[in-house]
Amino acid sequence: MVYVYILASFTASLLQSCELCSGYLENFCFFIMEKFNVRLLLVFCSLSLFDGGIARAVKSQGGSEEWGYVEVRPKAHLFWWLYESPYRVEQPSKPWPIILWIQGGPGASGVGIGNFEEIGPLDTNLKPRNSTWLKKADLLFVDNPVGTGYSYVEDAELFVKTDDEAATDLTTLLIQLFNTNESLQKSPLYLVAESYGGKFAVTAGLSILKSIEAGKLKLKLGGVALGNSWISxxxxxxxxxxxxxxxxxxxxxxxxxxxxxxxxxxxxxxxxxxxxxxxxxxxxxxxxxxxxxxxxxxxxxxxxxxxxxxxxxxxxxxxxxxxxxxxxxxxxxxxxAGNNEGNLDSLMNGVIKKKLKIIPANVSWGGQSSYVFSYLEGDFMKPRIAEVDELLSKGVNVTVYNGQLDVICATKGVEAWVDKLRWEGLKDFLSKKRTPLYCKDDQATKGFIKSYKNLQFYWILEAGHFHLIDKFEMQNQEVGYINWYRKSIHI
Structure with missing residues (x-):
């Protein structure tokens, strides 16, 4: 069941500044918590806002944004937030794309970090972001998997334990969103992932394809992009x-x-x-x-x-x-960068939660995120090279991009797992010469690209794991990946 709230524009209260604090209280990634009995901690999720699984509907007419919850399994709730681009151009020959941003961690919030820190319309000071990816696509953020960000479970046993379980939940959400919305069905969906989100993206990509082939999901998968991703x-x-x-x-x-x-x-x-x-x-x-x-x-x-x-x-x-x-x-x-305002935790649990209206009162953004990694620790070190291979063999466009200065997902490691692909086009891909990338009138080399058929690899220079923050001027170049996708699949 989808619980939706629609808003035409940001209200004046949304534009208020947030107080400075020292840092996020966000669970991004790469740590283990000892499991202990969290059932009592999760009882608060059964709130008066939800009675018998039915939400108190909150809607407004029209609008450029939609958000809500999907109960992907009984007592397991995924939160999503969709932005319709004001730059949308309607061309039958080139359908306007939708980017589903998949954050890493596991346990990091796409609705919070990806949206306000990286590619959304506003930054953490609620000021317009000039480099927002809305200039090239509609944006869909999901707090994935359950327990991340505003998403929550009502029983600790409902946290996912594998990437495949997370993929199934995400596919269930997309079925609810797309199957009842013909407008969304007209746009190709691109999965764009960061860090551990790459493992979620390739497993979700295959799950989405299977649901499409089975007639259960009405959408067109445009491609998968893996940014500094923990694939191997x-x-x-x-x-x-x-x-x-x-x-x-x-x-x-x-x-x-x-x-x-x-x-x-x-x-x-x-x-x-x-x-x-x-x-x-x-x-x-x-x-x-x-x-x-x-x-x-x-x-x-x-x-x-x-x-x-x-x-x-x-x-x-x-x-x-x-x-x-x-x-x-x-x-x-x-x-x-001279930005000494905008604490994300305060923002998400303050003015944004008030704006959204449908977040249960006792659900805090990031309140369950620490458990997400703990329950996935048995899947954390498993590779997903075979899933990338399968996507390529099915003709799905796959883009790999990596920051030069990263250690955790170092380019050396990415090149190593790419070399292990069994895709029939790998030999020709590896033999291709790289093409240098530049930014506007700056003639300094900013990166390289290598491309063959439906596989592309971007090397981004002078950038680390979070290249969207490290390498601000490369963002418009990176949005160009979507343009490449559109050309490559003739839409």
Missing amino acids: PEDFVFSWGPLLKDVSRLDNNGLEISNSLAEKISQQLKDGQYTEATNTWLQLETVIGDNSNQVDFYNFLLDSGMGPVALTGSAFSNGNFAVNRYSRYLNSLRFA
Whole structure:
């Protein structure tokens, strides 16, 4: 069942500024929480707003935005937010696309981070973003999987435990949204993913295709884009040591320890010890930090903690180091750019929650996000190369793009897993010469692209894991991926 709220435009209250705070309280990625009994913590989700599974409807006539909940399984609720572009051009020969933004983590909020930090119409200060991707497409954000952002479950057993379960839930949401809306059905849907979201994107892409083929889902899948995506964890952990040795962040001693733990992870994966591999991965991150003087895993030119936002000792006391590392990194970039306002947690649990109106009173944005990773720890280190292969073999356009300075999803690792593809066009793809990319009148090389049939690879220079924030001027170039898609499938 879909619970929808439609609004014509942002109200005056939405344009109010938010108070400065030190960082997100968002669970982005890459940490393990000890599971404990959270059933009592989840009881609050059964609220008076929902009576017998029926929502109190909140609607307004017309509008450029829609949002709501889909109960993808009994007592499991996914939240979505759709923006219709004011730049939309109606051309029968070139249908206006929809981008479904898939955030990483697992447990990071696309409705919050992807929307207000990266590609949505407003930034965290609620000021217009000149580089919004609405200039090229309608935007659909989903807090995926359940438990992320505004999405929630009413029982801890309903958290997903595999990428495939998350894909099934996301497909259920799309069935509810698209099958009853002929306007949406006219637009090709592009899955654009970041970090762990890449694993969600390729599994969801296949789930979507199967539902389309079975006649259960009325939409056209335009393509899948994988940005700095965690597709093959084994290839990434083997890339860390050599990369950091090459850029002088590790010496031979650090390299030896790093490679030793990578070998241990490889053996654990071969033995099917996936949770143990996740724990060793955490150990490897700690070892690299100790031997590199805490290199930033999202940008090897930085130290973890650079910038005016610093952590207190208590930030490391509860196992949430990776969460705070993510918060610290994004906030340091914001401060460096002269933006010292706009705390995302306060924004999402304040004026945005009031705007949306349908968020249950006792559901806070990010309130369950920490459990999302914990329940997926057995799937976290599993590769999704086979899923990329299957998408390519089915003719789906796949774009891979990666920031040069990333460590966690290093370009060395991406190139390694691409080389393992069994797609029939791989040999011809690898033999192609790269084409340099430029930005406007700047003749300095900003990146490279290699393309063959339905596979494209973008190398983005001077950018790290969050290249949309690191490399602001490349955003319009990146939106160009969608234009390439449109040409490649003749729409």
